[in-house]
Amino acid sequence: MIQGRPVGELLREWRHRRGLSQLDLAIQAQVSARHVSFVETGRTIPSSAMVLRLAEHLGVPLRERNRLLVAAGHAPVVRERPLEDPHLMPARDALEQVLRGHEPYPALAVDRRWNLLFANAAIDVFLDGVDASLLRPPVNMMRLGLHPDGFARRVNNLGQVRGHLLPRLARQAAQSGDPELHALYDELRSYGPEGDPPPPDPAGIALPIRIEHRGAELCFINTVTTFGAAFDITLEEIAVEAYFPADEDTARFFRSRAPATAG
Structure with a gap:
């Protein structure tokens, strides 16, 4: 992932990686396909809860969920500490x-x-x-x-x-x-x-x-x-x-x- 890319573009990439259509993801996440489309095209900036909801249904790793949140203008929520912590x-x-x-x-x-x-x-x-x-x-x-x-x-x-x-x-x-x-x-x-x-x-x-x-x-x-x-x-x-x-x-x-x- 490249820092600075919009959250919608990143989510679309994860959706393609998982082989899902917008409708597939919308049904799984229990949101409208229109909303998924608006998020991916940048017409809607998703809340942190929506980012995490979509990421969960896309099986996005924790590290990448933080990056999605930052791309949407939110603070990361999952901690990353060295094993020596x-x-x-x-x-x-x-x-x-x-x-x-x-x-x-x-x-x-x-x-x-x-x-x-x-x-x-x-x-x-x-x-x-x-x-x-x-x-x-x-x-x-x-x-x-x-x-x-x-x-x-x-x-x-x-x-x-x-x-x-x-x-x-x-x-x-x-x-x-x-x-x-x-x-x-x-x-x-x-x-x-x-x-x-x-x-x-x-x-x-x-x-x-x-x-x-x-x-x-x-x-x-x-x-x-x-x-x-x-x-x-x-x-x-x-x-x-x-x-x-x-x-x-x-x-x-x-x-x-x-x-x-x-x-």
Whole structure:
């Protein structure tokens, strides 16, 4: 989003992004289609309540809702504080507890641009042998996974992984309108073969990730958790990725390391 653009133009862009007509949005938000049209064309300046109402039905992220409010001449209503803020200490502690509780298996927390925030001790299996330049903060986990000098060279099913991650990143970039995510997508796409990666298997529940690690193949599936009732922009944008062993050999490998990774 570019600062200074009128609120109607921004709302129209979000409506197009969601594939809705003015009538669709009007029905969902229980307002007239004429009112939606007037807001989008600038004939009506919406109240803060109307901005938030339309944003809610458009699924606009909290960060962008603040920008819509400012564009309409209103004050932002959703707070954004750094994780170091004392008020977010309980949330930060809860995050770290979740990651520690997942040991001996890897788990990590990332921000909206896939930059690493926290990780548990078992994450070392992904960092082993990675080029030092990719470990300088902020460490981007998408880049780390698909860059030729990251752990991509140790992924035995890299084509499948690219086919899963790149469409996911493209959707996130399109839904958020974040230019940095678009740039990250273009960068990561350039690391692979020409053309689009093969699409993921629609019948697959979870994609296995197979990584060579010191002579052994470790196989994972992963889950992604977000804060559905976040009250702060920073918290809404955090995702927790937890990796589970996909076979008994991988589970045995991590159980054998449990004393070294605990705590």
